[in-house]
Amino acid sequence: MTDAIDYARYDRIRPIRWTGEALELLDQRKLPFVVEYLSCASSDAVADAIHALAVRGAPAIGISAAWGAVLAARAIEVTDAADAAARLEPALQRLNAARPTAVNLAWALARMRAALLRAQAGEGMDWRAALEAEALAIETEDLAANRNMGMLGASLIAPGSGVLTHCNTGSLATAGFGTALGVIRAGVAQGHIERVYAGETRPWQQGARLTAWELMQDGIPATLIADSAAAHLMKTGVVQWVVVGADRICANGDTANKIGTYQLAISARHHGAKFMVVAPSSTVDMETASGELIEIEERDPAELFAIAGTRTVAEGVAAWNPVFDVTPHGLIDAIVTEKGIVEHPDAASMRAMFPD
Numbered sequence: 001m002t003d004a005i006d007y008a009r010y011d012r013i014r015p016i017r018w019t020g021e022a023l024e025l026l027d028q029r030k031l032p033f034v035v036e037y038l039s040c041a042s043s044d045a046v047a048d049a050i051h052a053l054a055v056r057g058a059p060a061i062g063i064s065a066a067w068g069a070v071l072a073a074r075a076i077e078v079t080d081a082a083d084a085a086a087r088l089e090p091a092l093q094r095l096n097a098a099r100p101t102a103v104n105l106a107w108a109l110a111r112m113r114a115a116l117l118r119a120q121a122g123e124g125m126d127w128r129a130a131l132e133a134e135a136l137a138i139e140t141e142d143l144a145a146n147r148n149m150g151m152l153g154a155s156l157i158a159p160g161s162g163v164l165t166h167c168n169t170g171s172l173a174t175a176g177f178g179t180a181l182g183v184i185r186a187g188v189a190q191g192h193i194e195r196v197y198a199g200e201t202r203p204w205q206q207g208a209r210l211t212a213w214e215l216m217q218d219g220i221p222a223t224l225i226a227d228s229a230a231a232h233l234m235k236t237g238v239v240q241w242v243v244v245g246a247d248r249i250c251a252n253g254d255t256a257n258k259i260g261t262y263q264l265a266i267s268a269r270h271h272g273a274k275f276m277v278v279a280p281s282s283t284v285d286m287e288t289a290s291g292e293l294i295e296i297e298e299r300d301p302a303e304l305f306a307i308a309g310t311r312t313v314a315e316g317v318a319a320w321n322p323v324f325d326v327t328p329h330g331l332i333d334a335i336v337t338e339k340g341i342v343e344h345p346d347a348a349s350m351r352a353m354f355p356d
């Protein structure tokens, strides 16, 4: 499924680097003009980097937390795996508390706890080695999933199409290639996608600062739009698909994603554009029945008061800064994961795709 694309050309951007001693994170607060890595030598440093959005993107924060668990394991002086679980738990809790909405964080930490349990049961290698192998597996699986989803999602897009995307869902948000941006990369490579539009994604500007940078690195022509221009763009008829990522997909297909996604879905439906959510199965949370149960992260209102460090708002005004919203499954035409495509998602079709 994935042999038609030269993936090496998309591997230049690596936001997460495990050195064997520390986790190096490409500091996404400084992109696109400063390429600088943050070296995290402890699990708390990783938790801080996730909270501060030095590393962001649902899959990327899950992968980073997994490596954070490896760093925590190295910091505790126990040999017995049974003692390790209890000693490790506070650090895992601090990693999990770094951001609330993306389920990938909790999912990755659950994978690490399960690896520790297997080590405790005496299955094979030393427990610290088992955790390191699990973190590597989580990262490797994510890259393979993205490449597969790219082809699956691109197969839905007819030749000659225009696509609008939101936030950043590329190599910077994952183990590589990206989710929604992976579909765009595959669709462009196959000649299906002729026009790529990226929303700037206020207030953190993931689209303007990160997605535009990734697409220019690829040599893929792209047009940046203000978030507020999206409906007007769709009215002109140049957008056939809106393709976005996800931070948590519920059991009925309701999807939490970057703030502004919900209004894109409403506008897409009004203007006859299709709406695609692309995310690995690590983003699917079958334990959460529907979108109103998802905790929506609210960040410091001050993020709305300045651009690139320059204040643009009068003193004294209040601000409300939710950084995710929920798109109801009825506005989603397709959910693409590495396990396959769920068209017109609802509780039944989601359960059929994710039975256990």
Ligand SMILES: CSC[C@H]1O[C@H](OP(=O)(O)O)[C@H](O)[C@@H]1O
Binding pocket: 056, 057, 058, 059, 166, 167, 168, 169, 170, 173, 174, 179, 180, 206, 244, 245, 246, 247, 257, 258, 259, 323
């Ligand atoms: C493949 S990234 C998924 C998701 O994460 C982003 O949020 P943030 O930049 O705040 O971490 C955005 O919602 C992406 O769609």
